[in-house]
Structure formats: C-alpha cells, structure tokens
Amino acid sequence: MESHPSYKSLSEILPRYPQTAGSIFQTFNDITLAQQWTDVEVIDLPVISRCVFRGRRPKLNPLLYVVPCSLSESLSISWFDEAFDNLGKPDQVYLAINTPDSSIVYYKITPGIVKPPV
Template sequence: MSSPLEYLDRHIHQHHYPTSLLRLVFLDLVLSKLWKNVQLFPVENLNTSIILAHEPDTPPDQYLVILPISQEDTLSMKRISDMFKALDGANIRQIQGDGLKKITLAIVSPDSTIVYYHISRGLVPPKS
C-alpha cells in the first residue's frame, strides 16, 4: 500500500492537468484534517481532477465531490451549472447513488488558505 503522497504523485504523473490547487487541497484533507478515504478522479471536461472524500463521522456511503478552484476564479450560475453537467458526464453518479446533488468547492487563496463551500443542485430547504 502506497503512502498518500505517493498516490498523489502517481495520479499527477498519469494525468497532465494543472496540479497546484489539487495538491494543496489533497494535502490539507489527508495531512491536516487526517481524512482516511480520499481518492482522486480525473474529469476531462473540466481539465482537472476532483477529490472524492469521505468525511469522518458521516455515513460510510456518503462521499464529498470536491473541486479545487482558485479564489481568483470567477463563478456564475452558468459556470456552476456547467460544473454539475461536466461531473454528471464523468460518471460520478455511481459514487453518489441516485445522482450528484452537491459539490464542494475547495477555494484556495493566494496565501494557500482553503475554504470549503458546499453548493447544492436546485433548491434545497433550510435545515431545521
């Protein structure tokens, strides 16, 4: 079994996407937050890889689909919709069960601070 860093390096060498954001978010989840089940999944339509991660203390079949982006990236409703469509085309549904309902943006600032922001598809009622 390889270490998380070896796994990350192997993935980066296999897929020639921009990797600095992916590397920062992956290392934050594995080394800082100590998450155990973190996988990388290439998404050609987005020209990047996403991170599939199981957050500790949540049901074992629930994975977060994490998309690293830069703080300087411009987001619009259309861009977010395009992200969901690209992820739908990447067969993430097999991990999400009945369809991708939520993505988590890992927004990386220039000083390497990372903010995780959940975005749900469609209208979602507030938690009671």
C-alpha cells in the same frame, strides 16, 4: 512540490492539469493531513479540466466529493453541471477554493436551486 510526501499520490494527475495543480495539491493535503479524511480517491474528470477527490470525513460514513479550484478562476453553471453529471449526480459536492496564501474555503454546492431554511 515533488519532494513532499503526498506528491506520490498525485504524481500521475498533476502533470495533466498544470493550471490547477496548486489547488489540487493544496486541497489533497488539507483533506488528508489536516482534516484526516479516509478512503480518499482521486477521480480524473477531464471534462472540467481537473480531478475531484472522493472520501469520508472523520466519523461520517457517506462518501463526499471535493472539487479544488483557485480564487482567481471563473466557473460557470454549465461547468458545475458537467461536474455533477460526470460524478453520477451526487446530492452535493464541496468546492475547495484555494487562495494565494494557502487558505482554503469550502462551499457546499447542490444541483438546482434550493430554498434556504427560514
């Protein structure tokens, strides 16, 4: 991991969260290299024991938030509440679920209960 070119951007945050370092590293590489997000910032959120990424998808103006995690983690409603509160209560965040084979699935998470369109 240390020899990868993107490690420099994450070198300060990864040692703080060794249990989620793989998810953080994989998500950062996916959004910056594969999806080519711009203006990507690393936001340290010790209250949820990891960092969050803020940036823009190509050709879209709004800032979006991505929270990396692994498939094996158990996350609670209160964990999500803490994340939303500490991010300034955005309308939504994307949960980047990393699998052992390096696949990532993104889920859009919104606060509260939202009725799906019928």
